[in-house]
Amino acid sequence: xxxxxxxxxxxxxxxxxxxxxxxxxxxxxxxxxxxxxxxxxxxxxxxxxxxxxxxxxxxxxxxxxxxxxxxxxxxxxxxxxxxxxxxxxxxxxxxxx
Amino acid sequence: xxxxxxxxxxxxxxxxxxxxxxxxxxxxxxxxxxxxxxxxxxxxxxxxxxxxxxxxxxxxxxxxxxxxxxxxxxxxxxxxxxxxxxxxxxxxxxxxxxxxxxxxxxxxxxxxxxxxxxxxxxxxxxxxxxxxxxxxxxxxxxxxxxxxxxxxxxxxxxxxxxxxxxxxxxxxxxxxxxxxxxxxxxxxxxxxxxxx
Numbered sequence: 520x521x522x523x524x525x526x527x528x529x530x531x532x533x534x535x536x537x538x539x540x541x542x543x544x545x546x547x548x549x550x551x552x553x554x555x556x557x558x559x560x561x562x563x564x565x566x567x568x569x570x571x572x573x574x575x576x577x578x579x580x581x582x583x584x585x586x587x588x589x590x591x592x593x594x595x596x597x598x599x600x601x602x603x604x605x606x607x608x609x610x611x612x613x614x615x616x
Numbered sequence: 617x618x619x620x621x622x623x624x625x626x627x628x629x630x631x632x633x634x635x636x637x638x639x640x641x642x643x644x645x646x647x648x649x650x651x652x653x654x655x656x657x658x659x660x661x662x663x664x665x666x667x668x669x670x671x672x673x674x675x676x677x678x679x680x681x682x683x684x685x686x687x688x689x690x691x692x693x694x695x696x697x698x699x700x701x702x703x704x705x706x707x708x709x710x711x712x713x714x715x716x717x718x719x720x721x722x723x724x725x726x727x728x729x730x731x732x733x734x735x736x737x738x739x740x741x742x743x744x745x746x747x748x749x750x751x752x753x754x755x756x757x758x759x760x761x762x763x764x765x766x767x768x769x770x771x772x773x774x775x776x777x778x779x780x781x782x783x784x785x786x787x788x789x790x791x792x793x794x795x796x797x798x799x800x801x802x803x804x805x806x807x808x809x810x811x812x
Contacts, residue, residue: 525800526792527761532735533742534762535654536647538664543642545664546671547635553672 623687631678638678641687642671648688648763649695655758656699656751657706658743666702670695685772692763692773696755703751745795753788760785 581598588597591605602608621640629637649670650663657663673694674681681690746754759770760781771781793800 522793522797522800523789526789526796529738529742529796529800530746530757530761530792531764533739534651535659535739536651538646538650538654538667542646542650542664542667543639546642546668547639549668550635550638550672550675 624683627678627681627683627687630675638675645688645691646671649691651763652692652695652758653699655746655762656696656754657702658747662702662706666695666698669698673698689769689773692759693775696759696773700751700755741796741799745792748795749788749791753784753791756781756784757788757792 580600584600585594585597589603591603592601596603621637623641623644626637626641626644630641646667649667653666653670654663657666670691674691681687685693746757749757755774756770759765759773760767765773767778767781767785770776771778774781776784
């Protein structure tokens with residue numbers, strides 16, 4: 520066997536052909552950790568978290584509007600905070616510059 | 617999962633998000649990746665990290681892999697590119713911080729005749745010799761000499777012309793002859809023992 524062949528054999532003998540035990544577990548663990556969440560899923564989750572807060576805020580504002588409502592307003596107008604549509608209000612608009 | 621399941625079937629299942637199929641591919645090809653990565657970087661956490669990253673990148677590219685190259689070749693290419701990047705980082709780090717607890721194994725002195733080196737010692741000697749090679753020569757030696765790929769396959773993984781692979785291999789062998797020659801000559805401590 521010539522020196523070149525021997526060097527080749529040494530290289531083969533000296534090669535390490537595996538990682539430490541549990542390599543596949545480490546890969547799968549890292550994969551699940553780095554697996555990215557799609558944007559649409561992220562937005563959907565954020566939206567669902569905000570829904571109860573948004574509903575509560577809307578209910579509070581509607582209740583405040585109802586308390587401050589004047590006469591001649593429907594309940595829906597009052598809840599939405601819309602001003603009463605009266606002849607006097609129309610004249611007031613006409614007087615504005 | 618049936619061990620006889622073909623790569624194509626496993627790939628299709630992995631593309632559909634079946635982790636068990638991907639894990640099976642990791643089990644099947646981890647030694648291919650390990651030989652490349654550990655050959656380039658030496659054993660240790662660094663190599664393990666690059667090995668994991670190889671499979672993470674492969675998973676991310678599952679949709680793009682259409683089987684133009686063999687799966688082993690494809691994985692070797694990812695592993696080799698990541699290993700070369702790691703070597704660049706390592707050289708930059710070594711340039712900035714000289715570590716005292718990672719002194720390279722010395723192979724300056726030839727071994728004493730009649731003393732048998734154990735497998736671990738062989739690995740240390742070979743490792744030190746490989747570490748002395750530059751990244752270009754090292755990559756050719758790892759693929760051609762350690763992994764046993766053909767020159768054509770080596771050229772395919774490294775994306776190089778055949779002539780370049782051959783000339784790099786010749787230069788790398790000349791360097792290895794200088795460092796490993798004393799061990800490889802007849803009567804040397806590694807003269808005995810079987811191959812792979």
